Amino acid sequence: MRDFIYEDGWGAFVVLLFFHIPFLIFFCRIVYKKAFVNTGPSGTAPEKYPKIEIMWISTVAVLFILVNVLSVVYMPPVSTAALTKSGTPFQEVDITAKSWYYDMSSREVEVGVPVKFSAKSGDTVHGFSVYHPDGRIVFTMMLMPGMESPTTLVHTFEEPGEYKVRCLEYCGIVHHAMQDLLVVR
Ligand SMILES: [Cu+2]
Incomplete structure (x- = not known):
């Protein structure tokens, strides 16, 4: 297990993702809640936006994971x-x-x-x-x-x-x- 984490970039990558999960959940929750806040005089309908926000966050998350997975082979230990x-x-x-x-x-x-x-x-x-x-x-x-x-x-x-x-x-x-x-x- 120790070898997997320290000597292989994949282990480090999995650990990194694991530590990101609580922040990601917290972040998504804030964005979701903010989406329903009264936007005031701008007159926009906030209930229209959660879908776009979720799509945007998913795109960023997928890109983040893809870039990491594809580039991990260039890490010297890997x-x-x-x-x-x-x-x-x-x-x-x-x-x-x-x-x-x-x-x-x-x-x-x-x-x-x-x-x-x-x-x-x-x-x-x-x-x-x-x-x-x-x-x-x-x-x-x-x-x-x-x-x-x-x-x-x-x-x-x-x-x-x-x-x-x-x-x-x-x-x-x-x-x-x-x-x-x-x-x-
Ligand atoms: Cu020197």
Whole structure:
């Protein structure tokens, strides 16, 4: 159960929905009650509106659930779990970030093959951010100290090149120099 909630985005999503339910009920009740309030000099007939309000709220609720369900596969824990279960071959890079350098199991990866980055921090909060050779940021990870399991992220590089790695979480006096290089071949 604990694994389901913490290691799988679906668990987190279900918990989130569960906590929203009381607010949703309360919200619908207020909207419904307000719909029958005397509108005063505007002369509109308030009893005409509950249907439209309910339709509108239902549309928003359906959209909310749809967007969440469709995007949950992009959450790093879900995509990592999906990759491990799918049997697709992937590369692994283990990282330990320390003040002010990275211990990396590999600094070379292959283009077109998914890479599973598993990163931990050995002391304080650090970042692991990968930059495309043209300067664009590809992804960033925030690494908290004292975590039992590493932070994971799956990324497939589409273009070869030298990708800069930088820390984007302020971690002390030499934070600006905390850099590394990842070569994609
Ligand atoms: Cu830093």
